[in-house]
Amino acid sequence: MACSASSSATSASPLSFAPSQSIPRLSYAATASSEGSTSHPVPPARGAHQRKPVEASLAKLKPLFDKKVRVIALRVPAKEVGTIKSQSAVAASTLVVPKLSSVVRDGSIGNAQSRLILLKHASAGEVPQDITSLALERGLQLVPHDIAIGYDWYSADEVLSAILPEDDSKGTPTGYTIVGHIAHLNLRDEYLPFRFLIGQVILEKNPSTIRTVVNKLDSIDTEFRFFQMELLAGEEDYVTTASESNCTFTFDFRKVYFNSRLHTEHNRIVSLMRPGEVVSDVMAGVGPFALPAAKMGCVVYANDLNPASYESLVNNAKKNKVEGGCKCYCEDGRTFIRESVKRAWRRETASWAGPKSSKQLNKLGRARRMGLQDGEMVAQSSGEPATKPILVDTAPPPPSRLVDHFIMNLPASALQFLDAFRGAYRSLAQEIGRQALDEAIQQKRQSTSRSVQAREWPMVHVHCFTKELNRPYEDICQRANTALGLSSTHPDRLIAPSFPPSAAHSCHTGVPIEALRSEESATPEVSLHWVRKVAPNKDMYCLSFRLPASVLFDE
Missing domain, CATH: 3.40.50.150 (Vaccinia Virus protein VP39)
Structure with a gap:
């Protein structure tokens, strides 16, 4: 049966998974704040490394991303999830959000064998009539469910958009080039005061691929094309390996030029x-x-x-x-x-x-062990007649x-x-x-x-x-x-x-x-x-x- 909340809802309230508007933005200058101000001090544009203070500052900001989004869910027996979810009305209203499952366990007491199909509606009053009818017909329930999300759920772009000074004309500085395990940024001057925080966020959001985040400091060297860089976050390890065109390239990123965007x-x-x-x-x-x-x-x-x-x-x-x-x-x-x-x-x-393939090398090794010469016949296995000629090591022209x-x-x-x-x-x-x-x-x-x-x-x-x-x-x-x-x-x-x-x-x-x-x-x-x-x-x-x-x- 439908939950009683359906009759009390009077207007639609759109779902919002965006970070809370109450998260304080960083300021361009570290100034003494008045009582109640939410501004945060930031590192200088140039100077000593300030990665540890930035990590501590980011740790304080993370709880501010905690958020609960209430949706309406359809409570169904676990064994009927596939059947109910395949109904056209349910499929059209199922919540589809990246990194969130549309079916979750029912955490309420006494419903261990139930599952919740999350719908894209914030209140029972928004639920289409055909789903309400389906729930009544099958004895299912429409219940509220809170989705808990936090810092880990948001992308680097969403995190930085929420905490950096607002500047719609220039966008969030989350674009970077990946070279092996290194993320290479080329930040504009206005973002330099926040470079360590930007680097730390990018590092944390890519734990499986990025270990080092650097920022280009100067123009490319006129003779050798490499550029000076500053470590923003992660390991101080600049020897990396990139894969491209079925080849691997290992090099010291500080001393050579390699642009993975040119593959x-x-x-x-x-x-x-x-x-x-x-x-x-x-x-x-x-x-x-x-x-x-x-x-x-x-x-x-x-x-x-x-x-x-x-x-x-x-x-x-x-x-x-x-x-x-x-x-x-x-x-x-x-x-x-x-x-x-x-x-x-x-x-x-x-x-x-x-280069010779593994199969070619194995065949060549076998022929050499047998003492065969170019063009001699060789059997595919013992006990069989020699029917196939083998080229032991014929050189190309x-x-x-x-x-x-x-x-x-x-x-x-x-x-x-x-x-x-x-x-x-x-x-x-x-x-x-x-x-x-x-x-x-x-x-x-x-x-x-x-x-x-x-x-x-x-x-x-x-x-x-x-x-x-x-x-x-x-x-x-x-x-x-x-x-x-x-x-x-x-x-x-x-x-x-x-x-x-x-x-x-x-x-x-x-x-x-x-x-x-x-x-x-x-x-x-x-x-x-x-x-x-x-x-x-x-x-x-x-x-x-x-x-x-x-x-x-x-x-």
């Missing part, structure tokens, strides 16, 4: 490679392009000027079992570009077809002597390094002879596995920034042409399409992009891919193009 771009670039191709990664970092490419069977020459990145690159190549296909270097980018052309010719990386792809992921300055390609083949020809080089180019031209263009000249994928938001394509191509030494009238100059395929991805929808040229006038194989918004007036792009012979021979 889609890493995958996109690697997807342009083909097994057996030769790849030169000029600014490789810890290997987000180089290692996946090597794993798929590319021969890779990887470089980074930062000694810490180079050390991680070497270790990660071994950890991912691709050291046989990925040679690592620690050189200036321009030097590496010119040297990698020569290294590829000398085949400093041996034949490589990617030698790699190409010419680089197929150059990757340049240093957005702040990579375009400037394009000048290193000017005369790169002319320098190689002086060392090996022009005839030998021409013969190698002719062999690529005769290949049937690639397009006509791809048979001859290498592709370059260079990341860059632009602030010319209304003409990004022309701006990037102009800067690239300048570095390549191609004048505005040179027949091989880079001309971008009017609207590259990724133009629609740009988030600057309020800024019109000028259509400067028609598609027909664009340089073949020139691609401009929008990667991400870096700042309100700065975007990151990737320019891909095929190096013309006039640049490689500096003709």
Whole structure:
């Protein structure tokens, strides 16, 4: 039967699971408060670590999040929960709230075998008539039930929205990047007084994934790209491991640059490679392009000027079992570009077809123990005739002597390094002879596995920034042409399409992009891919193009 409260309810009272409005907000300045004031002192914007005082302050705030939300529940026998809940009227009114079960045990005395189906109504008067009729028909009861929630139930965003100074225009500073076990924040200046509290809340709300919370202090180092950081909460452990593209990368986050938000771009670039191709990664970092490419069977020459990145690159190549296909270097980018052309010719990386699977290794080990040679027949099990040939350790064909792809992921300055390609083949020809080089180019031209263009000249994928938001394509191509030494009238100059395929991805929808040229006038194989918004007036792009012979021979 229905509870008597149903007849006394006169108006609907919407359910609210939001934190109480009575929770005091922190103030921007730690000032002496008047009697009865609820302001809280906060740590200074800069200075000594204040994590312990913040933890104590947060502990005092937590009880203020305790709250009870009264709902109406349908009391049913435990064995009938599935049947009753499947009724269309009940299903339509069942409470659906994240992290809350819609069916709970009945805590009232004498109802141990009952369950409560929680409804999304605050009073019995709101319950639809068909549910009331169902309760009367089946002898069920509509009863009030209090849902107890507290600090642990709320998300980091909800907690910080409740206690930080209210500023609807800028939102709550709960956005961060996760790199392994490290959460990396980039707080605006107005939130610096509360940075330790913000860090502690994020740490507590992600106990299974985050152990360290840091905040970026300064701009990225101009040479090595890493930045100074401040520990906000958790362990002072900066050596972390990130997983991406079926590879793992271990590094010291304080000493290298790694942005997990670029994993889609890493995958996109690697997807342009083909097994057996030769790849030169000029600014490789810890290997987000180089290692996946090597794993798929590319021969890779990887470089980074930062000694810490180079050390991680070497270790990660071994950890991912691709050291046989990925040679690592620690050189200036321009030097590496010119040297990698020569290294590829000398085949400093041996034949490589990617790491062997466990099944392949087991089969190879078995064959070696049996003393078999390449192509001998081997039985699948004892007592069976030998019917299947086994390749004991057949080496893949030698790699190409010419680089197929150059990757340049240093957005702040990579375009400037394009000048290193000017005369790169002319320098190689002086060392090996022009005839030998021409013969190698002719062999690529005769290949049937690639397009006509791809048979001859290498592709370059260079990341860059632009602030010319209304003409990004022309701006990037102009800067690239300048570095390549191609004048505005040179027949091989880079001309971008009017609207590259990724133009629609740009988030600057309020800024019109000028259509400067028609598609027909664009340089073949020139691609401009929008990667991400870096700042309100700065975007990151990737320019891909095929190096013309006039640049490689500096003709």
